[in-house]
Structure formats: C-alpha cells, structure tokens
Amino acid sequence: MDRRTVLKTGLAAGVASMAVPALEEPAVAADDLPGYPEFPYPPTDYREPLRGQFHFSARYGWMNDPNGLVYHDGQYHLFFQHNPHGLEWAEMHWGHATSPDLVHWTQKPMALQPGTHPNRLWSGNGVVDTADVSGLGAGALLVFTATEGVAVAYSTDGARTFQNYDNGRKLVVPPGTESRDPVVRWDPGSGRWVMVVWSNGGGNGGSFYTSPDLLNWTYRSRFGADWFFECPDFFRLPVDGDPARTRWVLTHAGGDYVIGTFDGTTFRPEWPSPQRMDHGTNFAGGTFYAGQTFGGVPDGRVVQLVWQQGDVRGAAWTGNASFPCELRLVSSPDGIRLTRTPVAEIALLRTGSQTWRDRTVPADGTGDPFAGQHADTYEILAEFDLSRTTARQFGFQLHRRPDGTADRTLTYDVAARTLDGRPLPAVDNLLELRLLVDRGQLEIFGNDGLFSWTDTVAFNSAADSQGIRLFATGGAVRVVSATLHRLGSAWGRGESTLDGNLAGPWTAVGAVWSDTRNGKQGNAGGDGFYLSATRATDFVYEGDVRLETARAVALTFRASADARQHYTACVDSGGIVKLWRPGRDIATARAAIFSGRWFHLKIEATGPRIRVHLDHRPVIDATDTAYATGLLGANVYSGIATVQNLMLNGPGLVSTLAGPWTPVSGAWTVPVARPGLHGLSHSDAFALSATSRADLTYEGDLTIVNGTAAALTFRANADASQHYTANIDAAGLVKLWRPGRDIATYATPIRQGRPYHLRVVATGARLQVFLDGGAAPVIDATDTAFGSGLLGVNVFRGSGVAQNLRHT
Structure with missing residues (x-):
C-alpha cells in the first residue's frame, strides 16, 4: 500500500479520490543466504519508553x-x-x-x-x-x-x-x-x-x-x-x-x-x-x-x-x-x-482490579475513587448517571503529576453530549466509558462500542507521572460504578526463533540466551541452561545443536527449575559425546566434534535407562537412577552455542538407513514443522548415511521448501565428488544426473512446499526412477560410471526436506 x-x-x-503519482518502492536485493526468513533484529526487552506493553509493535523497524x-x-x-x-x-x-x-x-x-x-x-x-x-x-x-x-x-x-x-x-x-x-x-x-x-x-x-x-x-x-x-x-x-x-x-x-x-x-x-x-x-x-x-x-x-x-x-x-x-x-x-x-481476552492481562460504586464527585475532588491510585498501563471502565449529574463537564486526567499537569485530559461536555468535541450521547441518561491506557497508545470506547476513538499519546511512565484523576467542573458528577484494571505486559511468553513443541515460558539459568536467525543462542562463562515448562518422565527428546565458541552444547532433561538437578547429553569440542549429571559423568563416546556444524542429538529415556544418539546413530546406552522426572531444555558450557528444533516425542527423521549421517557441505537439521532431513545451501549440498549399496531400491519423500531441487543420492563416495542423484526440480523436472552429466530428465510440474515420492531402482548399469508411486518409471537409463557407494540426500540452491527414507 x-x-x-x-x-x-x-x-x-x-x-x-485525488490523483496520486505512482512512486517506486526502493529496490532491495535478495537476502544473502538462500534460506529465509531473515531475523536481523537487535535484542529488546520491550520496555523502551513509549513501547506499548499490550499493543503489538515490531521488535525493530517500521x-x-x-x-x-x-x-x-x-x-x-x-x-x-x-x-x-x-x-x-x-x-x-x-x-x-x-x-x-x-x-x-x-x-x-x-x-x-x-x-x-x-x-x-x-x-x-x-x-x-x-x-x-x-x-x-x-x-x-x-x-x-x-x-x-x-x-x-x-x-x-x-x-x-x-x-x-x-x-x-x-x-x-x-x-x-x-x-x-x-x-x-x-x-x-x-x-x-x-x-x-x-x-x-x-x-x-x-x-x-x-x-x-x-x-x-x-x-x-x-x-x-x-x-x-x-x-x-x-x-x-x-x-x-x-x-x-x-x-x-x-x-x-x-x-x-x-x-x-x-x-x-x-x-x-x-x-x-x-x-x-x-x-x-x-x-x-x-x-x-x-x-x-x-x-x-x-x-x-x-x-x-x-x-x-x-x-x-x-x-x-x-x-x-x-x-x-x-x-x-x-x-x-x-x-x-x-x-x-x-476482545474478552484482555482479562488475561489483568494483574489486579479495584471497583467502586455509587460515588458523587464534586468540583473539589472529594470522593474521587481514583485518588491515590497510580498506574502505568491499565483499563478503566466507568458508568455515569447524567440525570443526577450537576457538573457542566467531567472527565479524566491520565498520567497526572503532583503539580496538576497530565499527559492527557479527557473532558465530557454534559450539555453538548461530546467527549473532547466528538459526539457521544448518553443512553437513557447513562454514559458508559472504557479506556485502554498504554505507554504510547490510548483507546476510548463508549456506549458498548458505538463510540470508538483510537489515539496515540506520549505518556510519561515515570513513577511520579502515573496518577489518575476523575474531575468535575461547575457541579458534581454521579458515578454509578468505576473499575480500574491494572494490565501487565503481553511480551515474553513465546519463542521467536527457537522452533519446537515444548511449552513455555522458558527460563534462563546461568546464561544469556538470544534470538538469532538460526535458533536460540546461549552464552555462558560456565554451565548455562535454558529450561522449558515441559516436564517429562519417559520420552524421546531430540534437537539440533551447534558449537560456535563454546566448549560444549547439549540437551538437558529431567531437570529441576534451578538446574541443580538434571541429566545432560552434550557434544564436546574435545571430541566426545557425554551423558552427565551434577557430580557424575555417566558415559562418554568418542566422536569428531567441531564448531560451525549442526549435530543432531536424540535421547531415549525409559526409567533408569538412557540412550543417546548422535546424528541418527546410537552412541551411549547407560543406566542411572538419580532423577526420574523433570524439565526439558538445553545447555551451553564455556562460550557461545546455538540450539534449534527441540522436539518431544516427534517423528524426527524416519529412515532405515544406518547412521551417522554426515553432511558434505550445506547445513542439515531436523525441523519440527516438516520433519526429516532439512538441507540448506547456496549450491549443491549432500548428507550421506553410513549405508553403502551396489544394486538397490531406494525411496523417500522429497520437498523443495524454497529453492531449486531436492534429491535422493546413491552410489556416492565419502566426499560426494562421485555419485548418482535423482531429484525433483522446481523448473518442472525429475532429473537423474552425476557430476559432469545429466543422464535423463522427465518434464512434470513440481511445486515448492509439496512432498513428492521418488523411488530409485539400480541394477548394474540400469538406473530407473519412479515418481509418486507410479508403476512405470519416468526415467529408465543406463550409465556405467559408478558401481557402488553410499546412500544419502541432496539439495541444490536453497532448502529442501527428505523424509521416510527406505532401502532394500
């Protein structure tokens, strides 16, 4: 607009209806990363001056x-x-x-x-x-x-x-x-x-x-x-x-x-x-x-x-x-x-209420029910009997100071039946007013919503500027009833960039946790925790973790609210996966751990038995009886790390292929809303399982989220410099290719966001590709370049998801 x-x-x-010259919106380049959405905002506690506490505003920007x-x-x-x-x-x-x-x-x-x-x-x-x-x-x-x-x-x-x-x-x-x-x-x-x-x-x-x-x-x-x-x-x-x-x-x-x-x-x-x-x-x-x-x-x-x-x-x-x-x-x-x-849901913001009935407020202010009341963000409901009102005018001073000045004065003219010049007639000699007072916003309603006035006021929220006064001039005003509801902040209940299915609010213990475009980032000198409000006993809990400068990053479970009791499964830059609790390292496993790469952790807890998986491969199977239940969350140790996609009892990646899954370029995670292996890359990126085959049937569901192609890869070497790949391409193709050669294509509409099922049958040099359960292959070709290798998935220039990966 x-x-x-x-x-x-x-x-x-x-x-x-005036003629308006068409002005061009300033041009903007695509975001640097092929994946979106961007989240470039600096942190805020939503407490800046004039920031509405129950009116939505952008964290940053226009x-x-x-x-x-x-x-x-x-x-x-x-x-x-x-x-x-x-x-x-x-x-x-x-x-x-x-x-x-x-x-x-x-x-x-x-x-x-x-x-x-x-x-x-x-x-x-x-x-x-x-x-x-x-x-x-x-x-x-x-x-x-x-x-x-x-x-x-x-x-x-x-x-x-x-x-x-x-x-x-x-x-x-x-x-x-x-x-x-x-x-x-x-x-x-x-x-x-x-x-x-x-x-x-x-x-x-x-x-x-x-x-x-x-x-x-x-x-x-x-x-x-x-x-x-x-x-x-x-x-x-x-x-x-x-x-x-x-x-x-x-x-x-x-x-x-x-x-x-x-x-x-x-x-x-x-x-x-x-x-x-x-x-x-x-x-x-x-x-x-x-x-x-x-x-x-x-x-x-x-x-x-x-x-x-x-x-x-x-x-x-x-x-x-x-x-x-x-x-x-x-x-x-x-x-x-x-x-x-x-909306009635405003009641969820009320932190305290007071009601007064049958008051007469004369010009000297005696009997003012709001005398001595101070509030920053609040709601007033008041009903006045004009048949028993002798005042020429009455109204409210909002954010009043001891010197008698106020940030906003609302005046009702009894003879004219107007509120600050706006027509507001009484109904059967009764006038009903409702005010919503926020730090920079004022909304006024009358006569059960027949009157509406949306306004902005630069309210001064200093402690000595939060008075409220009901005044009358030239006589007295009769108050049938008046209620003051103090309204709390609407901010801070949800997570902006941390995705998952754990309930909030989340609580930081011993670390600073910030929103980044990649997820929730923790920064701690020692151990720091971020705990959800979800409590679990026996469960499957998984998520993606990434070291930035930290020594370790982890999933925490069965934790107390202060994190003095907990189990934690971490990836440690010293080259280990560790399951520990305060006072005891329960088990460790060697692994290649380094910064700047996503690792997927999954914990299966059944009574005292705790199993830990790294990148979809079991690495720890141990027992411990210290804690039976508690909160789920995340942990960072000695530096900065990021967590994302924290999921309780979700489908995760469904696959018969053996782990660990190893990324070959790109960023690979397991999202909550669209489970499976999610790849993101500027160009070609692969994630390869530990399963190797020569002749095979390999199938799965592929979705191009935002990008060009998503694919099944087979007969690949460890660095993916050699492979066959069968993809769906947003240009409207199913394609079978290997480095240096497009072997065959099949033209068909392909929509981003929709899953497509591909099945590859490889028998010697014969390579067949089937689409969406079709009985006949859409591609039937021969190629002799590669006879055996690893199975995996691929994305190209953007992001895509692979799920339900099966092989025989």
Whole structure:
C-alpha cells in the first residue's frame, strides 16, 4: 500500500479520490543466504519508553498495515507491512507474529521478503485452505499480495516458510493504473470464495472476483465510490446477534463503512454514504488506518486490528497495531451500526482490579475513587448517571503529576453530549466509558462500542507521572460504578526463533540466551541452561545443536527449575559425546566434534535407562537412577552455542538407513514443522548415511521448501565428488544426473512446499526412477560410471526436506 506524505495530506483534507503519482518502492536485493526468513533484529526487552506493553509493535523497524490476519492450527497469525532495516517506510516485507490468545504476541522471522518473493509485497489477506480446494495441501495457508495485480504465496508448514505460487504470476489484474490490497472471504451464500481489490480504474472502487479454488478467479462486478480508498475489508455479521438477519460490511482504509447485501456477484449497499467507524485520525500515518479482520476465528467472532501510528514512535521502532476489537452490528436509534469493543481476552492481562460504586464527585475532588491510585498501563471502565449529574463537564486526567499537569485530559461536555468535541450521547441518561491506557497508545470506547476513538499519546511512565484523576467542573458528577484494571505486559511468553513443541515460558539459568536467525543462542562463562515448562518422565527428546565458541552444547532433561538437578547429553569440542549429571559423568563416546556444524542429538529415556544418539546413530546406552522426572531444555558450557528444533516425542527423521549421517557441505537439521532431513545451501549440498549399496531400491519423500531441487543420492563416495542423484526440480523436472552429466530428465510440474515420492531402482548399469508411486518409471537409463557407494540426500540452491527414507 502506498504510504507517502502526499496521501496523508490529501486524505486529511478529505480528498480521497485525488490523483496520486505512482512512486517506486526502493529496490532491495535478495537476502544473502538462500534460506529465509531473515531475523536481523537487535535484542529488546520491550520496555523502551513509549513501547506499548499490550499493543503489538515490531521488535525493530517500521510497521504499517496489518496483513493476512488468520487463525491457523491453534495460533492467531498477524502479518504486517514491515521494513526491518529502518524506521521509515521502505522495502516492504511481510513481518509475522503469532499469538495463542490475541493478546500475547511473539514476533517470528519474516514471512515474505523482497528477492525471495516476487512483486511488491504490499498489503493483502490470508486464507486457510482447510478443504484443499487449491490442491496445495489440506490446511495450506495462502496469502494474497502484490500491486497492479494479485499474486499468491502459500505455506504448508504453519507459516514458517512461504512458497510462490506459479512463480508469482498475477492471478487477477484489476482495471486502472494502480491496484492493491486484496481481501479474500468465504461466501456461504454462493459457496464460493470472494475477493475484493481496490483500484483506481474509472475512479476509486473495489473490483469483486469469485473463485471455487482460491487460484482461478472470475470478475463479477465493481463497487465504485469516491470515498472508497485502498485496504478494503469485507465481512459478514448478524444484526443484534440474530443469524437470520445478516449484512455484509464493506470498509476501506480510513474506517468508513457501508452495510448491504451480496448475492455472490454484486454488493448492494443500503446507504448512499458511509458511516465512520472510529474518531481517530483516519489517514495514512494517522491513528486509525488500514484495519483488517481475522479469518477463521474458532468461535465465529469478527476481530479487527488496525494500524495505529500517530505521532508516537520509539528509538528502535515505528508504528504499532491497535488492541484487537470484536466487531458487531447492532440496532441503534440511528439505524444499524457497527460497534467495536476490546476482545474478552484482555482479562488475561489483568494483574489486579479495584471497583467502586455509587460515588458523587464534586468540583473539589472529594470522593474521587481514583485518588491515590497510580498506574502505568491499565483499563478503566466507568458508568455515569447524567440525570443526577450537576457538573457542566467531567472527565479524566491520565498520567497526572503532583503539580496538576497530565499527559492527557479527557473532558465530557454534559450539555453538548461530546467527549473532547466528538459526539457521544448518553443512553437513557447513562454514559458508559472504557479506556485502554498504554505507554504510547490510548483507546476510548463508549456506549458498548458505538463510540470508538483510537489515539496515540506520549505518556510519561515515570513513577511520579502515573496518577489518575476523575474531575468535575461547575457541579458534581454521579458515578454509578468505576473499575480500574491494572494490565501487565503481553511480551515474553513465546519463542521467536527457537522452533519446537515444548511449552513455555522458558527460563534462563546461568546464561544469556538470544534470538538469532538460526535458533536460540546461549552464552555462558560456565554451565548455562535454558529450561522449558515441559516436564517429562519417559520420552524421546531430540534437537539440533551447534558449537560456535563454546566448549560444549547439549540437551538437558529431567531437570529441576534451578538446574541443580538434571541429566545432560552434550557434544564436546574435545571430541566426545557425554551423558552427565551434577557430580557424575555417566558415559562418554568418542566422536569428531567441531564448531560451525549442526549435530543432531536424540535421547531415549525409559526409567533408569538412557540412550543417546548422535546424528541418527546410537552412541551411549547407560543406566542411572538419580532423577526420574523433570524439565526439558538445553545447555551451553564455556562460550557461545546455538540450539534449534527441540522436539518431544516427534517423528524426527524416519529412515532405515544406518547412521551417522554426515553432511558434505550445506547445513542439515531436523525441523519440527516438516520433519526429516532439512538441507540448506547456496549450491549443491549432500548428507550421506553410513549405508553403502551396489544394486538397490531406494525411496523417500522429497520437498523443495524454497529453492531449486531436492534429491535422493546413491552410489556416492565419502566426499560426494562421485555419485548418482535423482531429484525433483522446481523448473518442472525429475532429473537423474552425476557430476559432469545429466543422464535423463522427465518434464512434470513440481511445486515448492509439496512432498513428492521418488523411488530409485539400480541394477548394474540400469538406473530407473519412479515418481509418486507410479508403476512405470519416468526415467529408465543406463550409465556405467559408478558401481557402488553410499546412500544419502541432496539439495541444490536453497532448502529442501527428505523424509521416510527406505532401502532394500
């Protein structure tokens, strides 16, 4: 989405249909590594001045529009327009954060980034394809983006990585010189998906398309209106909760909206002009812009997030999201209207509450229930009886200091029925207010959400600047009830770059643990531990570990919370694998251990028996009775090391080939979301098992994650300078090759993110390759270069995964 000052000026002046010159987004090169996502951020504790404690902001850099909001596999996914390299709008990426509950957010590595993903990665929408109508895989997450046309990227591993559909081809191209910001929703009436895209063809408007499969779209109609400018949203709501009375709601970036009907082809509004959703400044860079609602919320609620930048920015970030609000349609004296109220999950942030009832607060302030209260981040709910109020004005001073000044004063005018000039009528002489006060953000709601005002305030969080005052002038105000909820921080519950299935929160003991693009990195002078909240007795626990400068790195299990008791299995740069506990080295095994390479550790614990595997080969089998149960985690000793993919009782690598598996170039790990051997390399990279064969049948499942090719390798020598390799290639090929010669190819569509099953049958010089269980080979060739050798896997120029590897 175009975010220039010229837009801000034009929209602020109410000229939504002004002609805007097309300005080019700064170019950016692809990330240096073939694998993505990048995670370049410096560390933060999220406690910087003005950093919202319960409003999402990027760990570092610029953010604007929320994108692709969707519930998927137990997590809410927030994607957002993001410049991770600076504090201004430039080189748009799709940032990514997840939450289990809509309030505790954890920023994840990048979802979409320039160079890796084509087109300009501006605003868009996300959909979970639960029924696999696209053929990209049941549960695939599709995101729609690009400008001057709509392209699709998709993920089959829970939004960890995204592949480009059809190389980023634009599936629709709306009329006009500019188009952007697609939104995709399911229409139960027609049984089809509907897409709305803003464009300037013939003036501002939204083009409507429908599709049965999310990939093939048919133009249906166009809604044109001068006020309708970029970032549309389109959703269906019952009126007053009645499922028999539903309306479609069409909104644009500034929050103006109309309600109407949609017959599967055409949207027909009930009003000639729109209503305004929020009283914040609704231009690009204002306090309320580019709102979007989540798809797939389990209980059917329609929940909205909005870009809330305003004038507040921090030293390390710019912009934040509003607090999530549930949207409803209700009957009001003015007709059907949209309401916004904070989601019920805000209760998860409350750390303490106080309630007062039936108070009268005169002009001298006596009886003020908030007298003596101090808070930094909080929520106020208050109801006032205007029939028993004699004050001309009343309101709140927020973040008040002893000298009587405050960072923000909200004043309600009883005669005018306005809050700081915004119309807010009472209902049956009762006025209800709800305030969310964060360090740089203020959100105000009234009359059960009929009134909404999203704002930013540079609140001073110093200890002597946290007072709250309810005041009245020219008389007294009657308080029916007032509640103060103190709100704690929403940060620090999840892991940004450490992947796995262990429950948090994680606790550092004796080391500093930091997020890096490769995983969690520990730095300790002696022994340091990182412990999850997962407790286990008998189990299989595995993960990838890498020495940087440390003497040892390890998996820890059956640990106490302070790590004074534990078992630890480590790889030690002295050339050993060691199983130990405090006071005893239980067992050791010699191994070639060195820094800069991933090693895979797996522990099988059954009662006192503990077995340790290194790179998929058993190396230790011992017994010890000291500890029967405890926490799972990781350990680093004397230096820096990295851990990743910590998995409890997962499938790991499924293979009949003997270990150890030895990497020959590239980085090889075992991911949690897409188990198997994951390879990452700029060029050709191999991982070779200890199994050697001459004649053989060798098969497995191969997935190109992001890159060019993934393959089965056979008859290889130890350094892979000699080998045969049968691969799937994203260019649309199955290929059999050896160094210096492409032996044979077979043309067939190959999609990134989808597993393909290859089977190789080698009998003497005859080499056959079978695809996806086919009875006939797609390649049947002869070659006499190599008669025997090791079995393994290969990736080329990017990343791929091999799983379910079997041989006979």
